[in-house]
Amino acid sequence: DAKTTQPTSMDCAEGRAANLPCNHSTISGNEYVYWYRQIHSQGPQYIIHGLKNNETNEMASLIITEDRKSSTLILPHATLRDTAVYYCIVRVASGGSNYKLTFGKGTLLTVNP
Amino acid sequence: EAQVTQNPRYLITVTGKKLTVTCSQNMNHEYMSWYRQDPGLGLRQIYYSMNVEVTDKGDVPEGYKVSRKEKRNFPLILESPSPNQTSLYFCASSAWGIQETQYFGPGTRLLVL
Secondary structure, eight states: OOOOBOOSEEEEETTSOEEEEEEOTTOOTTEEEEEEEEOTTSOOEEEEEESSSOEEOSSOEEEEOTTSSEEEEEETTOOGGGOEEEEEEEEEOOTTSOOOOOOOSOEEEEEEO | OOOEEEEOSEEEEOTTOOEEEEEEESSOOSEEEEEEEETTTEEEEEEEEEETTEEEEOSOOTTOEEOOSSSSBOOEEESSOOGGGOEEEEEEEEOTTOTTSOEEOOOEEEEEO
16 A cells, blocks of 8 residues: 555634645555545544546545645535544555555544634 | 444443444445454454355454354354453445445444453
8 A cells, every 4th residue: 555644633614625635655556545534433434535537526525636646635615523534545446355444644634613 | 324333332341241243234235344443553354244154354353253144234243252352343334346435334332341
């Protein structure tokens, strides 16, 4: 798995966009960028993933730079319920085999009223 | 609503008293997995199952058993719990082929005295 670097913590005002960066300069061509989050003591939650194109779903957008060495997760209108630790993971796809999720330290996003 | 459920959510027990934590998913997922999460150690996989009657060990299987008799259920059994199994347990599931996108249950907090 490629090494990822994320800020330890970030703050965001409620209703504003939250932009969470992730650096993955050693990413390989077949590795995807996955984002999960974990609200305190709750189960981790899958957010989004992408290979090289930007992706959007009902939860967030994922912007991957053209050289794929970094990415940004965007929560367009952050709410208090988005306060969580966000994890960026860079790995090859499972290809149908076992896939142990392991998280690094992640970014603690605090959304303030 | 698509979900993974776990029961019980909280459990206090004593050393040696057999217990079962149930996990059920309603998404017809083939892949299911159990993790434990401990401070400073992150998520660690205990067991996983690729489909009915197909289970295998993860990284920390000692002291645990699982079974997969039905597609939707994947119970975790502690035959003789010990204090070092005090932890936060998560069950997860995903469709086959996309195991990198896992849906997690709400967690079971276990205290073994």
